[in-house]
Amino acid sequence: MARIIVVTSGKGGVGKTTTSAAIAMGLAKRGHKTAVIDFDVGLRNLDLIMGCERRVVYDFINVINGEANLNQALIRDKNCNLLYILPASQTRDKDALSIEGVGRVLEELAKDFKYIVCDSPAGIEKGAYLAMYYADDAFVVTNPEVSSVRDSDRMLGILASKSRRAELGMEPIKEFLLLTRYDPNRVESGEMLSLEDVQEILSLHLLGIIPESKSVLTASNAGIPVILDEKSDAGMAYADVVARYLGEKRPHRFIESKKGFLRKLFGGK
């Protein structure tokens, strides 16, 4: 059975596309045939982050409208042959997506893929709604910042009441927290909400903390998902996320500040 994962947040610019690219690559690298779909119609970016922008011929909307079949639109990743990308349309708008159309494409993908990762657009409108509607699991990407936490909470309400699972009275979507752009030094100095603060408010199953990292920009410049930068902190953090999602137990890393580390080293509290 295929598993549909939505990467969502409500708020824009928190790291959904970075996360979608990383975890899709991570799942595929671990041997699971994975498709990643860009739901950000009109503002596609996943193709850039995955480094396949010049190979886009057909897109998600073409498939929904029957102008191309799925095999023509899916782009096989250059780094991993178990990973496929379905790009969004650059020219159409979000109204070109329909609930039936999305359902049909997902159903067809589910026959062939183990994981289907849906990169949601920001907001709580049609695009974000359709990205989460069919999901089995939700990765709620949150920054340690007031508006992001609030929007995540709002999105949790939508997942619990507006999804297909909710409408059909099925087992609810499994919700996971991904705290990204975390800066332990600023947390330590009391300038940034801590992991504990965010957890106290959202109380979600924590899948991982992704530190604020220069490697994310470097990776996006090159069009390579950051998880392939295996020496970088963000790359390792995303690899942990994938492992935890697949059921492995791994301790959380990158949550301690440099100062805290030094204090420990010198026998402080």
Place this chain on the structure above:
Amino acid sequence: MSLLDYFRSSKSKTASIAKERLQILLAHERYYRNKPSYLPQLQEELLEVIRKYVNVDQDAISVKFEQDENQETLELNIVLPESQNSKSPLEI
């Protein structure tokens, strides 16, 4: 107090303010979630009508919305002030 602590406390610890604000806001937003969007305005207008007859406080009125499989119920609770004869809440 160590030197390190001194530097730490000299920075503005705004994260705790952020947390507190979020806790208050989200409690409110969660309460109104999946409830009819007319609820706050209904409460406001009811309050106006009641105030024509009885001088009640802003928080003397509460509107509760409940939902189960077969029905939706709206429970309106108004607490009249002490000076009035009827001390018991008026239920509609």
